[in-house]
Amino acid sequence: MASLPKRIIKETERLVLDPVPGINAVPHEDNLRYFQVTIEGPQQSPYEDGVFELELFLPDDYPMEAPKVRFLTKIYHPNIDRLGRICLDVLKANWSPALQIRTVLLSVQALLASPNPNDPLANDVAEDWLKHEDEAIAKAREWTKQYASRK
Amino acid sequence: MSKIPRSFRLLEELEKGEKGMGPESCSYGLAHSDDITMTYWNGTILGPPHSNHENRIYSVALECGEEYPDKPPKIKFISKINLPCVNQTTGKVEEDRFETVRSWKRSYTMETLLLDLRKEMALPANKKLPQPTEGTNF
Amino acid sequence: MAYSVKLSDYLDGDEDSVILEFESDSEIDELGEVDEDSSHSYSEVNEFSDGPSDKKDTGGSRYLDADQKKPSWGRGLTEMAYESSGVPKLAYSCLTTDQMFDLILARLERIQPIFEISYGDIIVMLQKYGWSEERLLEDWTEDQERVLVSCGLKLATSSNRSRGIQDHSDFVCNICCESNKQRTFRLECGHEYCIECYKHYIKDKLLEGKIISCMSCSLALKNPDIDAIVGDNSSQTLMRSSIKGFIHKHNNHYKWCPFVDCNCVIQVTNISALSEFPRFHLSPFVVCNNHHRFCFKCGLESHAPGDCQVAEVWVKMAQLESANLNWVLKNTKECPKCGVNIEKNGGCNHMTCQSCEYEFCWICELPWEGHGGGFFECTRFSKDEKNGATETKNSLRKYTFYYKLFSEHENSSKLDWALGLAVEQKVRALQENIGISWIETQFLPESIRSLIEGRTTLKWSFPVAFYSDPSHNLTKIFVDNQALLVSAVEDLSQLLQVKDPHDIIARKLEFYNKARFVQSRNRALSECGRDLLCKRICVPRG
Numbered sequence: 026m027a028s029l030p031k032r033i034i035k036e037t038e039r040l041v042l043d044p045v046p047g048i049n050a051v052p053h054e055d056n057l058r059y060f061q062v063t064i065e066g067p068q069q070s071p072y073e074d075g076v077f078e079l080e081l082f083l084p085d086d087y088p089m090e091a092p093k094v095r096f097l098t099k100i101y102h103p104n105i106d107r108l109g110r111i112c113l114d115v116l117k118a119n120w121s122p123a124l125q126i127r128t129v130l131l132s133v134q135a136l137l138a139s140p141n142p143n144d145p146l147a148n149d150v151a152e153d154w155l156k157h158e159d160e161a162i163a164k165a166r167e168w169t170k171q172y173a174s175r176k
Numbered sequence: 177m178s179k180i181p182r183s184f185r186l187l188e189e190l191e192k193g194e195k196g197m198g199p200e201s202c203s204y205g206l207a208h209s210d211d212i213t214m215t216y217w218n219g220t221i222l223g224p225p226h227s228n229h230e231n232r233i234y235s236v237a238l239e240c241g242e243e244y245p246d247k248p249p250k251i252k253f254i255s256k257i258n259l260p261c262v263n264q265t266t267g268k269v270e271e272d273r274f275e276t277v278r279s280w281k282r283s284y285t286m287e288t289l290l291l292d293l294r295k296e297m298a299l300p301a302n303k304k305l306p307q308p309t310e311g312t313n314f
Numbered sequence: 315m316a317y318s319v320k321l322s323d324y325l326d327g328d329e330d331s332v333i334l335e336f337e338s339d340s341e342i343d344e345l346g347e348v349d350e351d352s353s354h355s356y357s358e359v360n361e362f363s364d365g366p367s368d369k370k371d372t373g374g375s376r377y378l379d380a381d382q383k384k385p386s387w388g389r390g391l392t393e394m395a396y397e398s399s400g401v402p403k404l405a406y407s408c409l410t411t412d413q414m415f416d417l418i419l420a421r422l423e424r425i426q427p428i429f430e431i432s433y434g435d436i437i438v439m440l441q442k443y444g445w446s447e448e449r450l451l452e453d454w455t456e457d458q459e460r461v462l463v464s465c466g467l468k469l470a471t472s473s474n475r476s477r478g479i480q481d482h483s484d485f486v487c488n489i490c491c492e493s494n495k496q497r498t499f500r501l502e503c504g505h506e507y508c509i510e511c512y513k514h515y516i517k518d519k520l521l522e523g524k525i526i527s528c529m530s531c532s533l534a535l536k537n538p539d540i541d542a543i544v545g546d547n548s549s550q551t552l553m554r555s556s557i558k559g560f561i562h563k564h565n566n567h568y569k570w571c572p573f574v575d576c577n578c579v580i581q582v583t584n585i586s587a588l589s590e591f592p593r594f595h596l597s598p599f600v601v602c603n604n605h606h607r608f609c610f611k612c613g614l615e616s617h618a619p620g621d622c623q624v625a626e627v628w629v630k631m632a633q634l635e636s637a638n639l640n641w642v643l644k645n646t647k648e649c650p651k652c653g654v655n656i657e658k659n660g661g662c663n664h665m666t667c668q669s670c671e672y673e674f675c676w677i678c679e680l681p682w683e684g685h686g687g688g689f690f691e692c693t694r695f696s697k698d699e700k701n702g703a704t705e706t707k708n709s710l711r712k713y714t715f716y717y718k719l720f721s722e723h724e725n726s727s728k729l730d731w732a733l734g735l736a737v738e739q740k741v742r743a744l745q746e747n748i749g750i751s752w753i754e755t756q757f758l759p760e761s762i763r764s765l766i767e768g769r770t771t772l773k774w775s776f777p778v779a780f781y782s783d784p785s786h787n788l789t790k791i792f793v794d795n796q797a798l799l800v801s802a803v804e805d806l807s808q809l810l811q812v813k814d815p816h817d818i819i820a821r822k823l824e825f826y827n828k829a830r831f832v833q834s835r836n837r838a839l840s841e842c843g844r845d846l847l848c849k850r851i852c853v854p855r856g
Binding site: 032123 | 505
């Protein structure tokens with residue numbers, strides 16, 4: 026395999042030595058650009074007590090190009106679709122090479138804490154969220170319990 | 177070049193398929209839109225012109241296993257078709273009789289497979305093969 | 315206060331009217347000089363009638379004299395005028411992206427004295443303000459400092475750090491994490507990264523036409539910074555791509571040509587005329603310097619005789635139906651007689667099999683005999699074909715029939731386009747081999763233009779026919795007109811297959827007459843279609 030850029034080596038080291046609370050990211054042994062990620066649901070959110078699995082990949086052009094991130098755990102959230110794709114500005118137009126894996130994952134965690142149904146990726150979920158917020162939050166809790174329980 | 181993992185590769189293919197590839201040829205999409213593992217896919221192939229397949233739409237089922245794209249997907253025709261590489265009782269595309277699968281490369285996609293199957297139908301040796309009634313399934 | 319009174323000249327309360335005024339004087343003269351061809355006046359001939367329509371007149375003779383078309387492919391400006399009948403006319407010009415950028419600069423020239431900063435910086439500010447000069451000027455008069463900071467042109471707090479390229483002996487860049495970097499770049503914010511990373515970062519963004527800011531904050535890179543980092547006058551590229559935002563903001567006046575890989579911009583100078591078109595069931599068609607004709611309103615290719623509504627409903631229907639009924643636009647067919655594959659390589663529908671010499675019509679595959687005259691089975695939907703099938707099946711069949719004709723003509727016009735390129739070569743051959751002057755060869759490009767326009771009108775006449783009441787007499791007249799145009803177009807298309815330069819010159823008059831005939835048939839069909847729409851005999855419904 027082509028040698029890994031220093032930037033990726035450094036970020037990986039720091040993720041291991043100085044982990045972000047509630048976030049865990051470990052590269053796959055056979056592909057050091059491909060990370061297995063878990064994010065704990067933020068407290069006081071419908072995702073509280075849940076542990077969500079994600080995958081993250083650093084494309085060839087990283088850090089000029091944003092990392093690719095996807096949820097592997099089913100989640101009921103207006104900005105995350107049924108395939109786990111995430112609608113988040115820093116993963117798209119607002120990506121900057123000065124951002125890092127760590128900052129991206131923090132943004133994902135923040136998205137769990139404050140869903141934004143006005144800029145939806147999963148339209149049906151966003152509609153529920155805007156119309157019957159209580160029910161939507163209850164459903165998000167239920168899904169968290171069902172799919173994201175600590176093993 | 178870094179190796180793009182299975183799921184991100186499949187997401188790329190999905191997005192391409194969703195955007196469409198023009199009115200002709202082939203299309204494909206997830207069999208179940210909430211299949212987070214992205215394993216089961218449906219494809220359609222438009223029969224090539226000037227063959228007995230002209231104006232027919234063939235449905236195929238594709239299965240992208242854990243090792244995709246290192247290993248090719250399994251393909252099975254849903255619509256009945258008479259083609260040497262297709263098992264006539266199950267509809268399965270026989271790996272050793274279809275060159276694209278036999279010499280699979282990581283850079284190949286589901287689109288490659290569908291378009292190559294279409295080429296297979298248009299081969300001089302195959303294009304005039306008698307075909308089962310349109311609309312029948314395996 | 316006195317300042318703001320002076321400003322009112324620039325503060326466009328009604329932006330459109332200001333632009334109109336601005337663009338209708340100085341600029342046209344300036345830009346008109348750039349394109350030599352643009353001095354030809356060109357009027358949208360096809361779609362305009364000069365009086366109440368006479369249904370019986372299917373010969374189109376009354377249109378012949380009204381022809382104002384100049385025999386040239388290229389064209390630019392049109393005069394701003396209304397025809398006697400009150401039918402609107404569009405005044406427009408075609409600009410290249412460079413001309414477009416010059417136009418923006420000329421525009422900035424008027425407001426630059428207010429800002430007293432560089433054009434590049436004004437463009438940055440306008441980008442931030444979505445190209446609304448009004449909002450920018452408003453904020454600027456209120457608080458210059460705040461505008462500069464919000465646009466990233468100035469740091470909120472003063473800094474004594476210098477801006478620009480720095481030299482080091484051992485710098486660790488936080489982007490690539492490599493050490494031993496010698497050359498770096500930073501703005502006053504102090505976010506400093508190696509020159510290689512900055513280069514890569516900027517190059518990716520040059521074509522986006524948006525503000526390029528520091529990698530860590532919103533402080534903007536100015537043109538001299540960009541050139542210092544990347545070199546090669548890269549800021550020019552960025553400035554040129556910024557016209558995208560400008561056109562987006564002013565899309566009443568400017569539109570990109572929708573044809574693939576065409577970078578022409580059409581500027582309409584009398585946009586008030588635009589609102590007049592729908593009333594007449596006309597569409598504001600424009601032609602770019604690459605001879606692409608499109609509708610300024612809906613952005614589709616020329617769709618006469620249909621109006622924008624016919625086009626919209628038809629396209630929507632085609633998109634829905636094409637999923638169920640797979641019509642493949644074909645380039646090859648088997649000879650109906652001997653089965654040999656025949657490739658259609660010109661637009662003409664009169665096919666002759668190379669193998670058995672069977673002559674047939676590409677569309678219906680019936681013998682060509684009978685097509686040359688007045689009878690065109692292949693443009694008619696024969697009602698006799700229905701034999702008691704259900705209503706929906708019939709309507710689908712009817713649609714299928716019309717769609718097939720539509721797509722066949724679409725394919726033919728694509729091939730005619732290729733033919734046009736071949737004709738250009740013929741013209742050059744004529745000039746070089748026989749020593750004929752450029753002006754004398756212009757009948758060829760004129761013929762090809764007539765052919766393509768005729769084909770496009772034919773194509774869009776099928777949606778009109780589809781949505782028309784088939785029992786009405788005018789619909790029948792329309793179908794007859796279609797047949798006449800088909801005949802005229804096929805005739806001309808065949809003539810254009812002639813390859814020998816001497817032969818071409820010898821038949822110059824024939825070219826001229828046939829092209830003229832296509833033009834007049836085209837106008838007659840367009841007018842007849844418009845009549846169907848005006849009289850509500852043709853009602854597009856989704």
